[in-house]
Amino acid sequence: MRFAGKTVVLCVTGGIAAYKAADLTSKLHQNGATVHVLMTESATQFIAPMTFETLSGNRAVVDTFDRSFPWEVEHISLAKAADVFVIAPATANVIAKAAHGIADDMVTTTLLATKAPVVVAPAMNTGMYDNPVTQENLATLRKRGFHIIEPDAGHLACGDSGRGKLPDTPTLLWGIEKALTEQDLAGRHVLVTAGPTQEAMDPVRFLSNHSTGKMGYAIAARAAMRGADATLVSGPTALDTPHGVTRVDIVSARDMYDAVTSRAPEQDFIIKAAAVGDYRPAQTADEKLKKGDGEMNIELTRNPDILAALGKDKKPGQLLCGFAMETQNLLDNAESKLRRKNCDMLVANSLRDKGAGFGTDTNVVTLITRDSETELPIMTKEEVADCLLTEILKRTKEQDGSSGIKPTDGPA
Secondary structure: OOOOOOOOEEEEEOOOHHHHHHHHHHHHHHHOOOEEEEOOOOHHHHHOOOHHHHHHOOOOOOOOOOOOOOOOOOHHHHHHHEOOOOOOOOHHHHHHHHHHHHOOOOOHHHHHOOOOOEEEEEEOOOOHOOOOOHHHHHHHHOOOOHHHHHHHHEEEEOOOOOEEEEEHHHHHHHHHHHHHOOOOOOOOOOEEEOOOOOOOOOOEEEOOOOOOHHHHHHHHHHHHOOOOOEEEEOOOOOOOOOOOOOEEEEEHHHHHHHHHHHHHHHOOOEEEEEEEEOOOEEOOOOOOOOOOOOOOOEEEEOOOHHHHHHHHHOOOOOOOEEEEEEEOOOOHHHHHHHHOOOOEEEEEEEEEOOOOOOOOEOOOOEEOOOOOOOOOOOHHHHHHHHHHHHHHHHHHHHHHHHHHOOOOOOOO
């Protein structure tokens, strides 16, 4: 579970979006978090404390001077217990208090005492949000290391349209998880390819493969979660764009070649997880090919080899990782591909292994370099992604150390 073993102190302030915090509380609890809810007095005018108590299994705290609690000073004990401190929704009023150190209720006194990472999700009228005072206060919080989840734009409860909507629960969960995640890839540019390519035969048919893109999407998602500037070049899939990832959609292998090679010079890591078609029809018919009485023969021609091109033009310090899916002689074929394509690392998996292959949520892989082979047990694709990124980062730091190059520092 995403938040297993974590304590989340969730602060709910007085705005119409307070009702959305109920779903956030529920999802945090379902994902293993211990959730303690603090409410401002005005928040109780929009939603009852009992709602949060039912969803979290813990008492919702409103009154700083409530005597019905254990002997410890409650706002201090909660401040110490928090792994992450979340204010959602955050009104202009509580943002202003946080920026200027005002502590006059349970939410702001606990906030001032905590050393946990703080996530702030503003929600208010568009005019209030765009007001220079509010923007200056948010800028102050950012400088202090607060994690700000930008509001959505749309129709607001007051009748206005514009920025100020509290984001949906998945976006809030992503922001909270990111605040809990070490930003060890901050300052790094990571390009990931994913999914299949489609090579048109005619306006109706194409040649392709069974790739769903799940492995590449998992890598891009985890890279962004760990602070990277992540770009995902994706063939046609049914997957949503991961939070924090810039997605570039392509169709054919030639499209992918252009999209990847044009962006390659600015990347620190390039991870080629896509299942790219090796061949395409030599001619694409302008009209639908009609079925005849005999066999149909289609002449194929080679597509450009993206991985080989990247290996040939690899810039100093750039790490290139390829993927190899095989049905036989896995390690021999993968090691050969590693050397032929001038890769730094190759992720090898077999379609024959249970839990690996196309369309699964798990994978069984071996990480291969020129001097090592690391066989991983069956894992979720997100876990495989983290192991891969950690190994890439480790090797990059070793290279940086040996060459005297200092890794790019990320934001504090």
